[in-house]
Amino acid sequence: MTEIPQQMRHIRASGPGGPEVLSLDSMAVPAPGPGEILIRVAAAGVNRPDVLQRAGSYPPPPGASPVLGLEAAGTVAALGEGVTQWAVGDRVTALTPGGAYAEYVTAPASNALPVPDGMDMVTAAAVPETFFTVWTNVFQRGRLQPGEWFLVHGGSSGIGSTAIQLARQFGATVVTTAGSDGKCAYCLDLGAHHAINYRTEDWAAKVRELTDKRGVDVILDMVGGDYIAQNIRSLAVEGRLVNIAFLQGSKAEIDFTPVMIRRLTLTGSTLRPRTPEQKAAIAAELRERVWPLLSAGTVKVHLHSRFPLADAAEAHRLMETSAHMGKIVLTVDETA
Ligand SMILES: NC(=O)c1ccc[n+]([C@@H]2O[C@H](COP(=O)([O-])OP(=O)(O)OC[C@H]3O[C@@H](n4cnc5c(N)ncnc54)[C@H](OP(=O)(O)O)[C@@H]3O)[C@@H](O)[C@H]2O)c1
Structure with missing residues (x-):
């Protein structure tokens, strides 16, 4: 000793x-x-x-x-x-x-x-930091289930790389966004089913297309700003949005009608x-x-x-x- x-x-x-x-x-x-x-x-x-x-x-x-x-x-x-x-x-x-x-x-x-x-x-x-954060936000608060669609923004981040792997392991279809083609390739290597370069593609339109207009079941977001409204529009019926940060700001003008019509849950937490x-x-x-x-x-x-x-x-x-x-x-x- x-x-x-x-x-x-x-x-x-x-x-x-x-x-x-x-x-x-x-x-x-x-x-x-x-x-x-x-x-x-x-x-x-x-x-x-x-x-x-x-x-x-x-x-x-x-x-x-x-x-x-x-x-x-x-x-x-x-x-x-x-x-x-x-x-x-x-x-x-x-x-x-x-x-x-x-x-x-x-x-x-x-x-x-x-x-x-x-x-x-x-x-x-x-x-610890990414696994505790992803577990509590995606699986406990977001209640991600096998067979559901999961979207994580910032897929190449420490948090994103953990979320992609765990969601895939637990049976979700995983979509992610990242800021370059190299980052998207990295996310696909980690197990994401689809990776969208948000700098060259409209990620919300791509999510609509990938899900046949249905939307995803759970979103893990750290970006905020303009993404808040787009996330809400990208959720399926009974979808859950989990915010763990607001790198682009926490204020937005939101139409909350979809929250009511599609019975959405907006949540988040800090560890x-x-x-x-x-x-x-x-x-x-x-x-x-x-x-x-x-x-x-x-x-x-x-x-x-x-x-x-x-x-x-x-x-x-x-x-x-x-x-x-x-x-x-x-x-x-x-x-x-
Ligand atoms: N709530 C909690 O309990 C908790 C716990 C841990 C971490 N977090 C948060 O989760 C996020 C990820 O943490 P991390 O340690 O994994 O960070 P990280 O590895 O530095 O990843 C952040 C990534 O977010 C993307 N991004 C998108 N918009 C951005 C912007 N406006 N400014 C900077 N980056 C932007 C960047 O990738 P692109 O090139 O793809 O844009 C960047 O690589 C952070 O915001 C952190 O504060 C929250």
Whole structure:
């Protein structure tokens, strides 16, 4: 067992701003509270919400670490009071309330899962945020059923690449939109049945054509703006629209008549402010329904690139170009 130091390296944000506000610094290693574990971080995933938090538009919820980072994989270094399901040295991947851009991070023990069989730590670090988000929004809120039509916008994003694979695995017909032909080819490789380049094609018209004017049953959207009205028009009777972000704005002028006529459900959620108990309930379903697929390699995590922790600013610059396909990861200590 490795001794836990007093101080650790982490990424400090000197204030809201561009990627240049991020730099390596030193701070005290956090202590796990009751029900928490301390993880010696091998790698941490980079997610769009980190970019929004750094820019000042997505503040951490009360009580969360101000350090960026919503997911990490590593080994359990210490147990808080009352933790019985993990032992020091266990390999875990965890949803963290913040703080993963660091050598050590705490997380509720119930929000950690074992690293799937055969998966390396760097890949495992890219699992929790997108899998928790997709599971709770597509399958719990969106109630996607086998045989239904599913549309996910931004199919090449971390979220999109997870949603395509899980929806396909669970028996849906998957349609996605993405911003280039290269991204569309990537989405088809992941298992999408149809990928629409929204820059060269009217995606809503294509969805109407593909579904014979019926529309899709569930839409997962992070774009918002003009898409809100088009999403509503693209839903079938009893369709469900789930918004997880509004990259192009959250305001729109909407004709709500189709919501009534076609009995639509408009919903959405954010994962981060949900309680550890709510996240634990999602973790339990993932462990039962999705972990076997990750262990078998039927569902994969696609890493676009990895950066050393010290280069977090570079990782954010890449994410802001939106040139990536799949996940971006920070490597912290691959021997952890
Ligand atoms: N609600 C939640 O609980 C929750 C949790 C995690 C993430 N999210 C949200 O889900 C979204 C995806 O997250 P991620 O980490 O997977 O991000 P990501 O990999 O950076 O993907 C974002 C993608 O969205 C597409 N996009 C469309 N319109 C855009 C715009 N106006 N600005 C920027 N990108 C645009 C881009 O691809 P194209 O080239 O195809 O346009 C881009 O690659 C983010 O908005 C994030 O905030 C929500």
